[in-house]
Amino acid sequence: xxxxxxxxxxxxxxxxxxxxxxxxxxxxxxxxxxxxxxxxxxxxxxxxxxxxxxxxxxxxxxxxxxxxxxxxxxxxxxxxxxxxxxxxxxxxxxxxxxxxxxxxxxxxxxxxxxxxxxxxxxxxxxxxxxxxxxxxxxxxxxxxxxxxxxxxxxxxxxxxxxxxxxxxxxxxxxxxxxxxxxxxxxxxxxxxxxxxxxxxxxxxxxxxxxxxxxxxxxxxxxxxxxxxxxxxxxxxxxxxxxxxxxxxxxxxxxxxxxxxxxxxxxxxxxxxxxxxxxxxxxxxxxxxxxxxxxxxxxxxxxxxxxxxxxxxxxxxxxxxxxxxxxxxxxxxxxxxxxxxxxxxxxxxxxxxxxxxxxxxxxxxxxxxxxxxxxxxxxxxxxxxxxxxxxxxxxxxxxxxxxxxxxxxxxxxxxxxxxxxxxxxxxxxxxxxxxxxxxxxxxxxxxxxxxxxxxxxxxxxxxxxxxxxxxxxxxx
Amino acid sequence: xxxxxxxxxxxxxxxxxxxxxxxxxxxxxxxxxxxxxxxxxxxxxxxxxxxxxxxxxxxxxxxxxxxxxxxxxxxxxxxxxxxxxxxxxxxxxxxxxxxxxxxxxxxxxxxxxxxxxxxxxxxxxxxxxxxxxxxxxxxxxxxxxxxxxxxxxxxxxxxxxxxxxxxxxxxxxxxxxxxxxxxxxxxxxxxxxxxxxxxxxxxxxxxxxxxxxxxxxxxxxxxxxxxxxxxxxxxxxxxxxxxxxxxxxxxxxxxxxxxxxxxxxxxxxxxxxxxxxxxxxxxxxxxxxxxxxxxxxxxxxxxxx
Numbered sequence: 027x028x029x030x031x032x033x034x035x036x037x038x039x040x041x042x043x044x045x046x047x048x049x050x051x052x053x054x055x056x057x058x059x060x061x062x063x064x065x066x067x068x069x070x071x072x073x074x075x076x077x078x079x080x081x082x083x084x085x086x087x088x089x090x091x092x093x094x095x096x097x098x099x100x101x102x103x104x105x106x107x108x109x110x111x112x113x114x115x116x117x118x119x120x121x122x123x124x125x126x127x128x129x130x131x132x133x134x135x136x137x138x139x140x141x142x143x144x145x146x147x148x149x150x151x152x153x154x155x156x157x158x159x160x161x162x163x164x165x166x167x168x169x170x171x172x173x174x175x176x177x178x179x180x181x182x183x184x185x186x187x188x189x190x191x192x193x194x195x196x197x198x199x200x201x202x203x204x205x206x207x208x209x210x211x212x213x214x215x216x217x218x219x220x221x222x223x224x225x226x227x228x229x230x231x232x233x234x235x236x237x238x239x240x241x242x243x244x245x246x247x248x249x250x251x252x253x254x255x256x257x258x259x260x261x262x263x264x265x266x267x268x269x270x271x272x273x274x275x276x277x278x279x280x281x282x283x284x285x286x287x288x289x290x291x292x293x294x295x296x297x298x299x300x301x302x303x304x305x306x307x308x309x310x311x312x313x314x315x316x317x318x319x320x321x322x323x324x325x326x327x328x329x330x331x332x333x334x335x336x337x338x339x340x341x342x343x344x345x346x347x348x349x350x351x352x353x354x355x356x357x358x359x360x361x362x363x364x365x366x367x368x369x370x371x372x373x374x375x376x377x378x379x380x381x382x383x384x385x386x387x388x389x390x391x392x393x394x395x396x397x398x399x400x401x402x403x404x405x406x407x408x409x410x411x412x413x414x415x416x417x418x419x420x421x422x423x424x425x426x427x428x429x430x431x432x433x434x435x436x437x438x439x440x441x442x443x444x445x446x447x448x449x450x451x452x453x454x455x456x457x458x459x460x461x462x463x464x465x466x467x468x469x470x471x472x473x474x475x476x477x478x479x480x481x482x483x484x485x486x487x488x489x490x491x492x493x494x495x496x497x498x499x500x501x
Numbered sequence: 502x503x504x505x506x507x508x509x510x511x512x513x514x515x516x517x518x519x520x521x522x523x524x525x526x527x528x529x530x531x532x533x534x535x536x537x538x539x540x541x542x543x544x545x546x547x548x549x550x551x552x553x554x555x556x557x558x559x560x561x562x563x564x565x566x567x568x569x570x571x572x573x574x575x576x577x578x579x580x581x582x583x584x585x586x587x588x589x590x591x592x593x594x595x596x597x598x599x600x601x602x603x604x605x606x607x608x609x610x611x612x613x614x615x616x617x618x619x620x621x622x623x624x625x626x627x628x629x630x631x632x633x634x635x636x637x638x639x640x641x642x643x644x645x646x647x648x649x650x651x652x653x654x655x656x657x658x659x660x661x662x663x664x665x666x667x668x669x670x671x672x673x674x675x676x677x678x679x680x681x682x683x684x685x686x687x688x689x690x691x692x693x694x695x696x697x698x699x700x701x702x703x704x705x706x707x708x709x710x711x712x713x714x715x716x717x718x719x720x721x722x723x724x725x726x727x728x729x730x731x732x733x734x735x736x737x738x739x740x741x742x743x744x745x746x747x748x749x750x751x752x753x754x755x756x757x758x759x760x761x762x763x764x765x766x767x768x769x770x771x772x773x774x775x776x777x778x779x780x781x782x783x784x785x786x787x788x789x790x791x792x793x794x795x796x797x798x799x800x801x802x803x804x805x806x
Contacts, residue, residue: 106604168791183738184783186779187783190777309611423623469622472615472618475615483605483606483609484597484609487602
């Protein structure tokens, strides 16, 4: 580092303060020293090592899915994160890719389960990507006339229209509600990919290459122009930035990445169903991107991994407890300082639970007769902690409503009152979790995905890895 | 001819429901410039409130109170509950984001819609619930027009919607609250400087819009019998289309737009194909956007630098 004089040193005091101290400073320093390409190489290396460690077919599939969602989030990031266009038609391009691959490599166009087109992947995938790119241009052209909210709803309709089309038009070829099945394995040049681990490595290569390309795009003239467009389209157009062309490009590029993910998804699944491309999946992809950080490549990848792994953990009663109690603990540790208060709150939560359980058990033994939903050691640890009656469904529903009211109340309180209110809220959350939420992991997952969107936007709009953006001018 | 009149009546019925929903969209858009994606789900919550009111009073086959009173209670509770829900949404989700980048409240709205849909699924189960309207409102006691029987539910929906729309019109044009709503819609900062309580006005706008959505939800349950936790999504999309066709931000526009969408839907269902009604509505939306983006009653937006 170049020598600096006293004035510069004084001028940079703010930066030094922002750097923080202790391990945060060390982390920030290390972060500043490692270049972008080294990081990408590191990610690839970690991915390769992880691939060697994944021995079981289930974990291999989960790993593939998390990379798939990372890829989807990367594609969505182009329009949403960089160009600032709320593209809700993204799911249609994912579906287009999947259906495109399915039609070009199955008996769908043949009759009676034979015939049809069976292109090798090296031909079918580029063909699908071209179609998706053109479709993206068309949607982009429609989008040119629309601003924020209009764009959002029109593109949401595009996704809905895609579902209608695959459900109703030509069920002979597209399979209607039954979908298409029995697709060819991914094959080219005599080689083929069929095993889950093969798909994992394929997805890893794709994510790494895609991240490299997108990084180049982000730092290019086009990337800068997109960000100018996002911050203020009018100013951007005054600066002679071709706003219309850039919007169409953003849609088209996003569509291509989405379709690419779709082809791999179809090949790995071996089937495509219309229900794979509903608005729920769209929200899931949004949750990945928003959690990781809108506008950040690393954030999109991290978001894809975190959300998919979290979803997987939720579906198993053994791991869901780790996720839930772990999240609460992390939230408490991050939000409550100094550690004395933290210790008081955690102690209070534990004491409250055992006290409440003991009191309720003394009054009525049937009110605590139910078993907690968690299994494993967490289940036995909370057996004498949470109150679960013998028939927990109605009780759990009431608690769920109470929990939401408590969370809203918590937002209104500040200072010591908030600290005190945290204790019963956490306990209610634990009771509700053990009696109701964990019993319906599928619904709980969906609620949590929606909650990710709301909470991230309210508490940390830049997500985990994004950079904070300041709106300069309100129209 | 008979089929034609029947189609018109059906179209008016759904059109009125869309118009009530579209009013909520257009009012919220007017004061906040925010597209409330969760509005369709408020309508769904209204339908569920109505369902549980029926079961509270003995169920569709063994009602303990007279039917008009029941319908009144359904409307009142759905309006009140949904209104409070809308106010809570505004207070805790949208207000903190009022000065955030434009995309942030939209993403929050998606999240709220998703949470509402799945919370209802968690609380009330995933089965389609049936209002069983015919067991307490007989389908035969209606009026005859040109050989077509219009049953009482259809009359109820059309009358209630028209009354509510006229009431809203009076509210916006004649009362102080309406005046402050118009002022906030025109320029929020200037309104604040003139001493208008902007937060209260916005909260009340959400209350009124959501209350109308709740009543629309109850009426949809009465008319179509079947409710589920996903009915809000498509209804919301179509109502938004109605608001856009009429000109977003314009109250008469939302009414006309809603009825237009309802009629085109019922005509395409009976004369073209019922499978593609959604696509036809979508086509109308795209066509409006391309030909007259400000809608029938809207004024072209002026972009300020």
